Amino acid sequence: MSARLTRALPVRTLIAALLAAGGLSPAVAADSGDDPAPHVHAADAGESLALYGRYPMTREASGTSWQPDTTPEEGIQDMSGSWMTMLHGFVDVLDDDQAGPRGARQSVSTSMLMLMGRRQLPDAALGYHLMVSADPLMGPRGYPELFQTGETADGVHPLVDRQHPHNLLMEAAGSYSVELARDSAAFVYGGIAGEPALGPPAFMHRASGMEDPLAPLSHHWLDSTHVTYGVVTGGYVWDRAKIEASAFNGREPDQSRYRVELGRLDSRAVRLSGNPLPELSLQISTGRLASPEQLAPDVSVRRTTASLTYAREILGARAQTTLAWGRNAAQPGAASSAWLLESTAVVAQRHTIFGRAEVVGKDELFLPGRALYGQAFTVDALSLGYLYDFAGWGRLRLGAGAMVTGYRFASALDSTYGAAPVSYLLFVRARL
Secondary structure (H helix, E strand, C coil): CCHHHHHHCCHHHHHHHHHHHCCCCCCCHHHCCCCCCCCCCHHHHCCCCCCCCCCCHHHECCCCCECCCCCCCCCEEEEECCEEEEEEEEEEEEEEECCCCCCCEEEEEEEEEEEEEEEEECCEEEEEEEEECCHHHHCCCCEEEEEEEEEECCCCCEEEEEECCCCCEEEEEEEEEEEEECCEEEEEEEEEEECCCCCCCCCCCCCCCCCCCCCCCCHHHHCHHHCECCEEEEEEEECCEEEEEEEECCCCCCCCCCCCCCCCCCEEEEEEEEEEECCEEEEEEEEEECCCCCCCCCCEEEEEEEEEEEEEEECCEEEEEEEEEEEEEEECCCEEEEEEEEEEEEECCCEEEEEEEEEEEECCCCCCCCCCCCCCEEEEEEEEEEEEEEEEECCEEEEEEEEEEEEECCHHHHHHHCCCCEEEEEEEEEEC
């Protein structure tokens, strides 16, 4: 790419690329107070490479995943010569009240800070990704969330009706891409912590769901590999399509949230992505996770996912919606599935309305020795929430919000969870 074209590269597009490439899935252009830039196809604008190919940089999301080209942008960026850096982060303070006999109430804070960089090279791009979280400060048991399962707090007992905290180090990876022709490129991404080519963009970075402060119940069917200790991905991009494959460490992080737990690259995944329209992003992926659960080391999982994300301005509101499906087939063991539909709309810069509906097959709700141990139950959950950005200082935005969640499940669970539990959440958010 010539120096003239590099200098002419639109600054807003560069910002969006860095955001998306590190998995920021920028959903809140209100954070910067700017309206999203109109979509321009990379080939028409004469743009240089994004992190993984010649296309609008707003297409890039967490890890190497894609999102719609029309996704707005956010973050604090700086340009110095051929390098661009971007800083993005948030802190949520939650009053989490999960109802019913299995519920609990807890005040807790979740957070994420991401630093990314991109250097333009002749017909190539070099990038780095660093993401950390203060979640370990909440303690190994994480926060209460009805029907949530996965991982452990002590290495002995599984977490049930609680969401585990993220590790201190969530991503430390680099990338390199080379332009092969005007509309094609090859890339490699890898690091000691990163995200393999499996599933949709991670829930923390999807514009359709990032305003929901709680993790989806379908997390371990769709995107639980977004923090993987040891990953290498190679891929090929042709215009609006991408094929990629990963080798990675299949074991999920254990209860030692401050430790880097590198392991053998014993798992494999492949993903096909496409953006047939600027507003639409699709993906289908499958992978084999070798011994993902610490408490079930002899069980591997075949995971298959498919998702559709649509983003556009509707009646003056910036909206994005994701429909996703995931299936886990234990080897040996049974298979279970999860569906997710989530949407977020930003109205008049300050008002955000968000919702999430899920249907998940859960078979880990009871510990060994309990009467219902090992039985699978279908759980339906519906969450609705609102966030109001009430103040801002420079690029820092402050907001307050609330969310309510209702559930539907088999009557056999009434004695354990109550006939109709309803959970409530109040939160305050600071976001860069």
